Amino acid sequence: MSITILAVDDSLTIRNMLDLTLREAGYDVRLAEDGREALMILQDFVPDAIISDINMPHLDGFGLVEAVRAIASLRATPILVLTTENAPELKARARAAGATGWIVKPFEADKLLRALQMITG
DSSP: OOOEEEEEOSOHHHHHHHHHHHHHTTOEEEEESSHHHHHHHTTSOOOSEEEEOSSOSSSOHHHHHHHHHTSGGGTTOOEEEEESOOOHHHHHHHHHHTOOEEEESSOOHHHHHHHHHHHHO
């Protein structure tokens, strides 16, 4: 059984890079362009992990993490934040919202894959 990842980012380029990187590593991937679309997808889909940007229109990454943590079936789903931000207070806010980890863009494929392996077992 393969591991499924929901990748959420408003940048088409980043979504395409994530899709390629994750599929080449053997993951099944679903993509969303913002937190609102991600929550719609999550109504019918339970991923093994979520990767999300912070700065997105409609519903940002903080709001997405909080919304996911409010859904009983997704409370334990690992969430990696993937963002250009690296301020300690933003990392603390993401952790307080329920994020599992933090990776700064531009991401290195091997770092991203190692982080995913750590959080998905």
